[in-house]
Structure formats: C-alpha cells, structure tokens
Amino acid sequence: MPYTVPLLINGAEVTTQTAFPVTSPSSHQEIWQASSASLDDVSKAISAAQAAFPAWAKTKPAARRNILLKAADIFESRAEEFGGYMMEETGAEAGFSKHFNVPLTAEMMRDVGGRISTVMGCVPICAEEGTGALVVKEPYGVVLGIAPWNAPYILGLRSIIYALAGGNTCILKGSELSPRCFWAIGTALNEAGLPAGALNVLYHQPKDAAQITTALIEHPAIKKVNFTGSTAVGRIIAQTAGKNLKPVLMELGGKASAIVLDDADLKKAATQCALGAFLHSGQICMATERILVHKDIKAQFIEAFKGAAEGIFGGDKPSPVLIASAGVEKNKRLIDEAVKSGAKVIHGDHEKDETHPETKESSKTRMRPIIVDGVNKDMELYHTESFGPSVSVIEVSSEEEAIQIANDTDYGLSGAVFTENLARGIRVARQIESGAIHINAMTVHDETNLPHGGAKMSGWGRFNGTWGIEEFLRLKTITYQE
Numbered sequence: 365m366p367y368t369v370p371l372l373i374n375g376a377e378v379t380t381q382t383a384f385p386v387t388s389p390s391s392h393q394e395i396w397q398a399s400s401a402s403l404d405d406v407s408k409a410i411s412a413a414q415a416a417f418p419a420w421a422k423t424k425p426a427a428r429r430n431i432l433l434k435a436a437d438i439f440e441s442r443a444e445e446f447g448g449y450m451m452e453e454t455g456a457e458a459g460f461s462k463h464f465n466v467p468l469t470a471e472m473m474r475d476v477g478g479r480i481s482t483v484m485g486c487v488p489i490c491a492e493e494g495t496g497a498l499v500v501k502e503p504y505g506v507v508l509g510i511a512p513w514n515a516p517y518i519l520g521l522r523s524i525i526y527a528l529a530g531g532n533t534c535i536l537k538g539s540e541l542s543p544r545c546f547w548a549i550g551t552a553l554n555e556a557g558l559p560a561g562a563l564n565v566l567y568h569q570p571k572d573a574a575q576i577t578t579a580l581i582e583h584p585a586i587k588k589v590n591f592t593g594s595t596a597v598g599r600i601i602a603q604t605a606g607k608n609l610k611p612v613l614m615e616l617g618g619k620a621s622a623i624v625l626d627d628a629d630l631k632k633a634a635t636q637c638a639l640g641a642f643l644h645s646g647q648i649c650m651a652t653e654r655i656l657v658h659k660d661i662k663a664q665f666i667e668a669f670k671g672a673a674e675g676i677f678g679g680d681k682p683s684p685v686l687i688a689s690a691g692v693e694k695n696k697r698l699i700d701e702a703v704k705s706g707a708k709v710i711h712g713d714h715e716k717d718e719t720h721p722e723t724k725e726s727s728k729t730r731m732r733p734i735i736v737d738g739v740n741k742d743m744e745l746y747h748t749e750s751f752g753p754s755v756s757v758i759e760v761s762s763e764e765e766a767i768q769i770a771n772d773t774d775y776g777l778s779g780a781v782f783t784e785n786l787a788r789g790i791r792v793a794r795q796i797e798s799g800a801i802h803i804n805a806m807t808v809h810d811e812t813n814l815p816h817g818g819a820k821m822s823g824w825g826r827f828n829g830t831w832g833i834e835e836f837l838r839l840k841t842i843t844y845q846e
Contacts, residue, residue: 369398369543371405371567372550374412375560380405384569386543389455389687389729391720398543401566406579409564413506413533414585416561421503421531425481428529432477435556436470439548443467446517446548453542454513455685455729460644468812469517469549475812476529479830483530483837494846501837503531504587504611508580510537510601512593513687514647516545518810519592524549524563526832527588535580536565541687543567577601582608588836591615592649595749595775595821613825613835615817617749618649618777620807621770623792624665625763626658628782632804634668635676640780640806641755642677642733645684647691649822650778650800650808653749654739654756656766662759666737669757670711673733677753682721682730684753689728695752702736702745702756711735714754741772749775763788767795776819778807798822 369386370377380399388395401409439446447462456465485500509523516538524534538546550565568576581589581604590613591601598616605612622640624633640652657665677684686692699707699714711734718730731753739746739756746756760766770779776798783789786803793801799818802809810816815826825835 366394367396369396369547369567371399371401371409372547372554372563372565373405373409374564375554378405382569384540386453386541388452390452390685392727392729395452396544398540398567400569400572401576403575403579405566406576406583409535409566410506410580410583410585412561412564413535416559417503417505417533420533420559420562423531425483428480429477431553431557432473432525432529435553435558436473436477438552438555439466439470439473442548442552446545449544449548450516450542453545454516454687456644457684465515465517468810469521472518472521472525472812475829476525476833479833480529482830483833490843496844496846498842500840500842501530501834502840503527504836504838505532506535506585506587507532507836508535508537508586508589510577510589510591510593511539511546513539513541514644516542517549520546520549522827522832523590523592526827527590527836528558528562530833530836532588532836533562534564535586536563537577537580538565538567540567540570578604581605581610586610588612590825590835598823613817613827614823615649615825615827616777616821616823617751617775618651618818618822619653619747619749619773619775620650620778620780620798621654621656621773622652622780622807623760623766623770623782624655624657624661625766625781625783625788625792626660627784627788628661628665629784629804630661630665630668633782634665634672636780636782636804636806637669637755638672638676638733640808642673642684642753643806643808645686645691645731646753646755647686647751648808650810651751652755652780652807654746654758654769656758656760656769658766659759659761662757666710666735666757670735673711673735677733683718683727683732684730686729686731686752691752692728692731695731695734695750695754698745698748698750699734699736699754702739702743705743706740707736707738707743707745707756709734710737710757747773763792767792770796774821777822778802778809780805780807
C-alpha cells in the first residue's frame, strides 16, 4: 500500500478513509496518497483551534519564540527530506526547493520568533481631564490560511506563522498538489512544542474544493482569512469572506515588468531578467512577464538575454518541469496567438513537444524558456499572466513610456528597474503602481524582514516582518475615569 499523507488535527495525525493520489509532474507517477478532509474534519479542526485559542493567546512572547526557534532547527535538520518532498510534488529543482525554500522557511521561523516581543500598544492622552486610555493589540481568534503549491514551504508557513506569533490559532488549508509539504510544516511545529490545536493542517481532493473552502470561511469561529494564489480564485474567496464580513489578506497574481533603461549594465540586466522570468519555470507570482527595453540598447540586450537564458536554463540541462500540462498548453496558446498577430519568437520553440530526459517519452509538463519580441497591447500575452517560462520583450523610447506600459496592467505585485543611476532608478520605481520594485535585481525577491504584498488586482495587505504580525492583531481602545 502506498503511503498516505495524514491531516493534522488537534496535534494528531488523521488518516481519512477517503484519499486521493498525488502524482509527480516530473515522472508522471503516483508518489503517494493524501488524506482528504471532509466537512466533519473541518468541524473538528475548527473546534480544536477554538479550544486552543484562550491559552495560546495568553502565552508569553518568550514561550512562543522558543517554539519557533526549535521548529526552525527541526526544519533545517530535515532539509534533505523536506526538500525532496517539494521536488517530487512540484517538479522543482534542488536549487529552488532544498537550497532556497527550505532555508528561507527556517529563517522565517527565527525572524518571526525574534519579533514577537516587539508587539506593543500605546497610552494616548485624552482630551478630558481625569480620563485615561489604553490602546491594546489583541489576536483575532482562529485564522484561516490558504496556501498554494508553487512555493509550499515559504507560502504555507507565511500563511500561519504571523498569525500564530500574534496569539491566534490557525487552520492551514494546503494545496492538494503538494500535501506532504504542508504536512511537513505542521509536523515541525508540533514537534517543537506547539500546543495541540494551535495549528491544524487540511487538504482535500479537488472536487471538494468549493464545499470545504466555503465551509471554512463561513464558519463563525473563523475570524480572518488570508489567501495566496490566483486572482481568479482570490476573487471568489474575497466575495465569500465579504458576504460574511470577514477581513482578508490577499496575495494574488502578477504581471511584473522589468524596465531596462538606456544606461543599464546589460550583463547584469540580462542575467537577472533570465532568472526572474524562468526560475521555477516562471511559476512564481513575482516572475518577470514583460521586459521593457530602451530602443537604443535593445539589440545588445536581446543578445545578452538570450545568452543568459541559454547559459542558465539551456544546454544539456533537462527541460524544466511545470506542475501540470495546463500550464504548458496556456503558454503555447498565448505565444501562438501573439505570433499570429505579428510577434516573433526569438529564443526557444513553443511548438516543440519536450521529452522526459530519461525515458525520452513525450512529456506534457515540460517546456523550455521562450522569449517573444514585438508584443503589444492588442495581444492577450501583453495582459494575461502566463505563469510559465515565457517572457515578452517590448521596445520603449523613453523612461516615461516605460513607466506607462509598466502601469498598463491590472496587476501590481513586483517589478524591476535596471539603471546605473540610483536616483533615476528610485524616481522610476516611485511611479510604478506595485507592492515592490527592485533596482538592478530580478523581480523575484522575498525577504522575511521586508513587507510583501500587492496593489490593484495583485491583492492587499502585507506579509513579513512586523507588518505581517500586525495584520493579525486588532486594536482595542480602553478608556477609564480616574
């Protein structure tokens, strides 16, 4: 019998009667089964979180900190194991899983642990003599975190760690595509001494998504929801939460532009744009989707960019893996439609079917990097998040035009500006509607001490740092008469 990934409810592993298969996008083989949460499991998880809340909310900062520091040590000690789960479930390469996701997850635990004692209220001066006031910060209660598959450790932990640090208890609903990664987060925290019920981890078979998610959001005990994922799904979750007057934190899709100005270091810009566009097969919400390059340096940049893409992701290296064939099909369709409308593929072959590196059989989940030149606003590729290994090159003639095109999108999560003039870079960055802009670095950038979130249809609210903890605390005003 294959291994079945259990749910984590009230500190215990729960293997359900109903399970679903988890298939590796790399091998196309079933790697294990996963327990599928039912409405009864949802009820038990919420009840456990409710029961654990009063005591956890009163836990002193040092006690919470020590649990998170111990969990970080556990996570690091099992880095090879946990990184392997991510590679198998998502098709990620070792560099992205074992050497980026796992270490950053442990670092997040330590960073947040050290910030818990910094939470404090204030004592305002009241207008009326003899009246005093206290403004205190309190946890909401039970928080629901919904996390995606593409960076399951970082995004999964992020969805619950700031809430836990603030004294809330949590339900983590992980993607069915990478359940063992979410189990790993829960088991590390439980092993570190997190009280039973403080964190409950659920996943479910795909056909139950609407029923389970709605039941979680609508349950009276759930006081706040955070979601990381696509804008389309985020809209549904926000609507459901809105109907129930639940606050939400949303980190959604992106259409990040990298602006390459005429004074840019072309080697640096080319390398960073290649990494930003094609890391993890472009399956990152902050991935570079459009490169806006000044006409005076466009030819030189394109040659450098093609060379960087080939050097980092090409050659004898196996074709990169996408989580599902739908991603490959979407990218091929967007590129094909753009080409029919006048764009030109200048690197890669979107019509080619890639093969498995060992079996040499056709693989519908593999696709090599594609660079498309001549993309304009009449093409769907200009507007739609590809979430895959394709990037558009758009020529601009001025700084102002680059800013206008960078803002000509419904999204606003991340972006980049390449220039040797820091003041110019900051001036451009200030004019782009986005949660983050990175000067002389790729659009993919996430640090535990920097606020992370979007503008426009990329969402609202912020994870990370002190801002992340504050998201899961609400203010209470207490006045008194002397």
